[in-house]
Every structure is written in structure tokens, then in C-alpha cells.
Amino acid sequence: MKRGLVVAALLVVFLIVNRGAFEGYFSDDDLDNLSWATVAGVDSYMKELVTPIFSKTNTRPTGALYYRWTGLAFGWDFTKYLWPLFALHWLNCGLLFCLMRRKAIGEFEAAVATIFFMFHAALLEAWWKPMYIFDLLAASFCLITWLVFGSRYWWLALASFWLAYKSKEVALFFPVVLALDNWKRALPFFAISASFGLQAMPVNSQRDNVYTLRFEAQSLLTTIPFYFKQAVLNKFGALLLSPLVWYARQPVFLKSFAGAAALMIPLLFLPGRLFGVYLYVPMLALIPGLAGILGTISRRWVLVGIVGFLALDYLALKVKRKAELAMAHEARAYVEQLISANHQSRLASTAYFENVPLGYRLHGLTGALRLITKDPNAKILNPELEASRLEATDRELPTLSWFAPKKLLSVIPHRYGEAKLSELDFKIPATGWQLTSGWFDRESHFRWAARSARLRLLADPRHARLRVTYNNSPQVMKTLKQLQVEVHVNGEFIGASNFDQPGTPSVEYRLPRKYNGQIEVELRSLPGFRPEGDDRELGVAVISIGLIR
Numbered sequence: 001m002k003r004g005l006v007v008a009a010l011l012v013v014f015l016i017v018n019r020g021a022f023e024g025y026f027s028d029d030d031l032d033n034l035s036w037a038t039v040a041g042v043d044s045y046m047k048e049l050v051t052p053i054f055s056k057t058n059t060r061p062t063g064a065l066y067y068r069w070t071g072l073a074f075g076w077d078f079t080k081y082l083w084p085l086f087a088l089h090w091l092n093c094g095l096l097f098c099l100m101r102r103k104a105i106g107e108f109e110a111a112v113a114t115i116f117f118m119f120h121a122a123l124l125e126a127w128w129k130p131m132y133i134f135d136l137l138a139a140s141f142c143l144i145t146w147l148v149f150g151s152r153y154w155w156l157a158l159a160s161f162w163l164a165y166k167s168k169e170v171a172l173f174f175p176v177v178l179a180l181d182n183w184k185r186a187l188p189f190f191a192i193s194a195s196f197g198l199q200a201m202p203v204n205s206q207r208d209n210v211y212t213l214r215f216e217a218q219s220l221l222t223t224i225p226f227y228f229k230q231a232v233l234n235k236f237g238a239l240l241l242s243p244l245v246w247y248a249r250q251p252v253f254l255k256s257f258a259g260a261a262a263l264m265i266p267l268l269f270l271p272g273r274l275f276g277v278y279l280y281v282p283m284l285a286l287i288p289g290l291a292g293i294l295g296t297i298s299r300r301w302v303l304v305g306i307v308g309f310l311a312l313d314y315l316a317l318k319v320k321r322k323a324e325l326a327m328a329h330e331a332r333a334y335v336e337q338l339i340s341a342n343h344q345s346r347l348a349s350t351a352y353f354e355n356v357p358l359g360y361r362l363h364g365l366t367g368a369l370r371l372i373t374k375d376p377n378a379k380i381l382n383p384e385l386e387a388s389r390l391e392a393t394d395r396e397l398p399t400l401s402w403f404a405p406k407k408l409l410s411v412i413p414h415r416y417g418e419a420k421l422s423e424l425d426f427k428i429p430a431t432g433w434q435l436t437s438g439w440f441d442r443e444s445h446f447r448w449a450a451r452s453a454r455l456r457l458l459a460d461p462r463h464a465r466l467r468v469t470y471n472n473s474p475q476v477m478k479t480l481k482q483l484q485v486e487v488h489v490n491g492e493f494i495g496a497s498n499f500d501q502p503g504t505p506s507v508e509y510r511l512p513r514k515y516n517g518q519i520e521v522e523l524r525s526l527p528g529f530r531p532e533g534d535d536r537e538l539g540v541a542v543i544s545i546g547l548i549r
Contacts (some may be wrong), residue, residue, distance in 0.1 A: 006111075011090065014118065017314070018086075020321045021128045022079050025328040026335070028364020029131040030067075035367035037067035039376045049166055054199035058211075062141075062167040063134040070130070076339075078332075081130045088136040089127040093118045095143035096287055102150060105291045108299060112306050113291035117283060121316040122230040122276035128324060135280045137167035142174050142284060149178050154185050161189055165196060169266065170281045172197055176262035177285050180255045213269045222271040227264070230276035231283075233316045237309065247293040256289025327359040334360070334402060335368050337409035342372050347398060349378040350391060352414065354401040355428075365400070383414075383432055384442050392416040399433075419456040419518040422463065423546020436520070440536060446471040451528040451539040459515035463547035465508045466494065466521065471541035474502040480529060485540050488522040489515075504543060511547075521545065 026034075045068070048061040066084065074080040093114050100110035117123075126132045141164035148157040157178075164171035175189035232241055247253065263282035294302050334357040341347060353365055365380045381388035383399065391397065396413040403410070414420075417436050424434060427445040438453030466487065477483070483499045487509050495509035525539025 010115070010118070014086075014090075017119065017317065018124075018127065020325055021082055023325055023328060024082075024128055025078055025332040027129050027131045027331070028360045028367070030129065030364075031335075031367030031371065032363045033064070033067045033131065033367070034071045035370040035376070037064045038071040038371075040064075040068070042068070049163075052195060054196050054203065056203055060134050060167055062137045062163060066133045066137070067130070076335075082127070085127045085130065085133065085136060088133075088140060089118070092136065092139050092143060092284075095140070095147065096284060099143060099147055100288050100291050102147065103288055105288065106295055109291045109294040109302070112294055112302055113287045115306065116290065116309065117287050119310060119313055119317075120283070121233060121313045121320055123280050123283070124317060124320055125275070125277040125324070126280050132277055132280070134168040135170070135277065138164050138171050139281050139284055140164075141167055142171055142177075142281060145174065146178065149185065150181065154182075155188075158188055158192070162192065165192070168281070169196075169200070170263060170278070173262040173265055177259035180259055209272070211270070211273065213266065214271060215269050219269045219271045223268045223274065226274050227267065227276075227279060230279060233309075233312055237312050237316075241309070243305075244290075244293055247296055250289075250293060250296070252292030253289035256286050256292070259285035260289075327357070330357040330404065330407060331360060333357075333407040334409055335372075338368060338400065339372055341409070341411050347373055347411070349373055349375045350381065350397055351379075351411075352381050352383040352388070352392075352397060352399040354383070354399050354412075355404065356402055358404065386432075386435075386439070386441075389416045389432060389435075417456060419458040421546075422458045422460075423544065423548075424455065424457070425544040425546075426542065427544070438539075440538075446541045446543045448536070448541050449523050449525065449539045451525050451537060452522060453525075453539060454520055454522045455545070456518050456520055457545075457547055459517065459519045459547055461514040461516055462549050463511065463515065465510050465548050466545070467506055467508045467548050468523075468545045469504060469506040469543040470497075470499070471504055471543050472499050472502050473541070476529075476541070477502045480527065483540060484526045486524040486526075488524065490520055491522075508548070 042065070045059075045061040045064050048055060048059050048064075070081050070084065096117060097110050097114045100113065101107065105113075126135055141160050145157040145160040145164060148154060148160060161171070161174065164174060172193050175186050175193050178189055179186035248257070260282045263285055267278050267282070338347075347369065349369070351369060353362070356362075356365060362380060362382060366378065369380055370376055370378045380400070381391060383389050392414055393416045396415045398411045399414050401410040401412050402408075414433050416433065419434050421434060426442055426447045432439070432442070432447075434456045435447075436454045436456060438450035439455070440448040440450070466489065468485075468487070470485070472483065477500065481500065484496060485499075486496045487494050489511065492512060494512055495507075497505075497507050499505070523540060523542070528537050528539050530537055
């Protein structure tokens with residue numbers, strides 16, 4: 001009865017502390033996953049679940065099934081997606097507590113260590129965002145594996161470990177944790193792990209993106225400080241936990257630390273993907289060692305320590321909650337306005353984007369459009385890429401223009417090369433519609449033009465000059481010594497500029513006559529050059545270009 005009341009009180013406190021989760025919204029990964037997981041058949045996931053072949057498409061069938069079932073059942077009701085996440089996190093906490101009790105750790109120490117895990121701010125997103133269902137499921141199956149592994153039916157743990165790996169690859173090194181308990185029993189688990197690991201290595205070597213494992217010292221210099229800071233929350237948390245270092249020599253802690261370090265191996269060589277929530281599974285191995293240390297310390301000091309840590313944890317949670325909700329509110333406004341726009345006038349299945357909500361990326365926007373239009377082939381293209389813009393050469397396609405300060409979405413039709421603006425500022429995304437030839441993709445706040453580059457502007461009789469702001473970098477000017485740019489309007493020469501010093505000069509060219517409507521501007525650069533290791537022939541870099549009065 002007493003234990004039940006304690007558990008109930010903890011759950012009530014957990015819900016109060018995490019009430020902000022219900023103000024959250026789908027991440028870009030959520031929308032992407034929902035857009036394909038609700039379309040593919042269950043049979044495809046079941047096939048992926050049992051195949052011993054490494055998935056080159058990074059399909060994680062257990063999490064995909066979650067998205068399929070919840071997506072079809074809950075639709076756009078985000079709050080309903082949270083309850084399975086909460087339930088899995090609570091289940092993991094319960095399994096972790098049972099595991100520690102089986103390891104003969106005292107009930108008090110096991111409870112304190114479980115509370116440490118249950119409320120840890122670095123792990124917050126695991127139960128706030130459906131996209132981390134993969135981590136939650138991997139943790140659940142790892143814990144079940146660990147519990148069954150210690151019983152007479154240890155061989156049944158093979159199935160659970162298989163599901164853990166199929167939930168997320170972070171489970172790949174979990175056999176090390178098992179081997180620290182019984183290395184002979186762990187041999188079949190190592191066989192499974194080695195099979196998938198060896199299949200994964202060639203795939204890793206053939207790609208170069210944020211998901212590529214980089215076995216370099218620089219990776220460790222990036223990842224170790226990051227994850228250490230996440231684990232201890234901040235410098236005050238590090239100070240509070242520092243007395244435990246004195247007890248870290250104990251075998252129970254060293255074994256736990258070794259297991260956690262093994263689970264961290266993939267994360268330590270993945271500097272392009274740094275998220276505190278990735279500690280969710282590795283921390284499972286560390287918690288029993290932490291509980292073992294607590295058993296050697298006075299309970300009075302343990303209570304003081306856990307209260308102090310929870311206070312720091314709550315402060316860290318408030319900071320993270322503010323950032324998460326800021327992104328969620330913007331994302332919700334964007335998607336709800338996109339749904340409304342589709343109701344008013346059915347959206348085309350091909351569109352472009354102009355600015356995006358905070359924290360969103362292109363695949364998330366595409367997922368939203370597919371869900372809203374119910375077209376699995378719908379796509380949102382990047383208008384910064386000429387190949388994408390060319391899809392609107394002979395037709396008008398909508399551009400989803402997001403104005404973050406007012407949280408306002410406008411659906412604006414565009415045709416490639418059509419002049420609607422009198423000035424283009426390349427610091428702003430998606431200003432490439434009026435570029436017709438000789439331009440390269442936007443880089444930070446400017447664009448490179450080829451030796452001859454053309455664009456269109458919308459003129460009216462009040463415009464008297466053309467203003468161009470150039471970006472002459474020190475490296476370029478050192479290479480060229482001198483750069484000349486000629487400017488033509490509708491084929492007529494209107495002026496030239498010579499540069500021999502680095503800088504960002506704004507040059508104004510007087511128009512020879514009054515123009516009304518669309519005009520074509522051409523920039524001709526001499527001498528042009530090819531940067532080392534680059535097959536492009538570049539002319540001049542431009543920050544902005546436009547007509548002024």
C-alpha cells in the first residue's frame with residue numbers, strides 16, 4: 001500500500017512537471033515518418049522485423065509500426081501521441097527498478113536512482129516527441145533482454161535483443177553489458193551484433209553526411225564534452241555529483257560505466273548528430289552502478305543530493321521547455337495554416353518553400369504536404385536549386401512563404417523567371433525565382449554568378465538606378481588581383497566597375513531610360529576563375545541587386 005502511494009505520487013509529480021509536453025507539436029521527423037508509415041503495409045514492416053539483412057534505408061520497423069497505428073488512430077491530435085510515450089518511459093523506469101532489485105541493490109537506492117533517470121532533463125525529448133519512440137522502444141527491449149538474460153530462460157532474451165536492435169542501432173553494443181554479467185551466455189548476442197555491424201560498415205564508408213560515423217580524434221573532442229555536459233546538466237550539477245567520483249573505483253560502478261561507454265561508441269563517433277536525448281539507452285547501463293554507490297553513502301546525504309539534483313534538473317528543464325515550446329508553437333501555426341489553405345483551395349502536390357518554421361527542415365515540410373493532400377508522392381522543393389525551379393518553367397506552382405515574426409503563412413504562386421520583385425536580396429532564402437541563367441546556389445548571404453549571369457526585375461518609370469552590392473572576399477581578390485564587372489540592361493551597356501580591393505561595395509548604375517514592366521539584367525565578369533577543387537567557372541559574388549529611385 002505504501003509503495004503504491006509513493007509510485008502514484010511520483011506519477012502525479014511527473015505529469016505536473018511535464019504538463020508543457022501537451023502544448024508541444026509534431027517535429028519535422030514526426031511528419032516525415034507519419035507520411036510514409038501510415039501508407040506502407042504492415043507486411044512490409046513485419047518483413048523488415050525478421051530479416052537478418054542490414055537496412056540501407058535505415059528502416060526501424062518497431063517505431064514505424066507505432067507511427068502507423070497512432071497516425072491512423074489519432075490523426076492531427078498531437079496530445080494523444082504522448083500517452084504511449086509516457087507509458088513506455090514509466091515502463092522503462094519500472095523495469096530498471098526491477099533489474100536493480102534483482103541485482104540485490106537496496107530498495108531505497110534503487111528508487112533514488114530510478115527517480116534520477118525518470119526526471120533527467122537531458123532525456124526530456126524522449127517522452128515529449130514521438131520521433132524518439134525508437135529510443136524508448138530500444139530501451140524497453142534492452143531492459144527486458146537484461147532481465148530475462150539473468151534467468152534460466154536466458155535464451156529467450158535473444159528475441160528481445162533482436163527487437164531492441166530493430167528499434168534503434170544504439171543497441172548494437174548491448175551484448176557488452178550482458179557479457180559483464182555472463183560472457184559465455186552473451187556469445188550468441190555478440191554474433192547477432194557482429195552480423196549487423198559488419199554489414200553496416202560498407203554502407204557507412206560510402207556516405208558522407210551527418211549520419212556518417214567518423215572514427216577520428218576530432219569526433220571525440222566534440223562528442224565527449226557535449227554528452228558529459230548533458231549528463232551533469234551544468235557546472236552546478238557537475239559540482240553536486242563530484243563527490244561520487246570518490247566512490248567510482250567500486251567494481252559495481254566500474255562495470256556499469258564500462259557498459260554505458262560501450263553503448264556510447266556509435267554516439268561518440270557521430271559528431272554531426274548531437275542530442276542529449278541520445279543518452280537514454282546508455283544511461284540504463286550506468287544507473288545500476290550509480291545505485292550501487294548510493295548504498296555506501298548515508299541516506300541523509302543521498303536525500304540531500306537527490307533533492308539538490310532535482311532542483312537543478314527542474315531549472316534545466318524549464319530552459320529546455322521554453323525552447324521546445326517556442327519551436328512547437330511556430331510549427332503548429334504553420335501546419336494549421338497549411339491545412340486551412342488546403343481546405344480553401346486544394347494545394348498542388350508540388351510546391352516550394354520560402355523560409356520555414358523554427359527547427360523544421362525540408363523533409364518535414366514534405367511530410368506535412370503529403371499528409372494534408374493525402375498524396376504520398378507530394379513534394380516540396382527547394383527554390384534555391386535551379387533544377388527545382390525549372391519545374392515551374394511552364395506552369396505556376398505555389399510557394400509556401402513563412403513570415404516567422406507574425407507566424408503567418410502565405411501561399412504565393414510562382415513561375416520560373418517571372419519578375420515580381422524589383423530587388424533581390426540573397427541574404428533571404430528563396431529569392432531565386434527571377435534568376436534565369438548563370439547563377440549558382442546561395443551561400444550564406446550571397447550568390448556566385450558565372451562569367452555571364454542574367455536575371456529579371458520588375459521596373460516602373462520611377463526607378464532611376466540599378467544598385468548592386470558585391471562580395472569581394474580577400475581570398476578572391478588575392479587570386480584575381482583585379483576584377484571587372486560590366487552591367488547590361490535589356491542588352492544595353494549601362495556601366496562597369498573595377499575592383500582591386502576586398503570588401504562589400506554597393507555600386508549604383510544610372511539607367512539610360514525609364515522602364516516599365518519586366519527587364520533583363522546581365523552581369524559580365526572578367527577575367528573569371530576556377531577555385532581549386534571546384535569545377536565551376538565563377539565570375540563575381542553578389543549580395544543583392546535591385547532597382548532604386
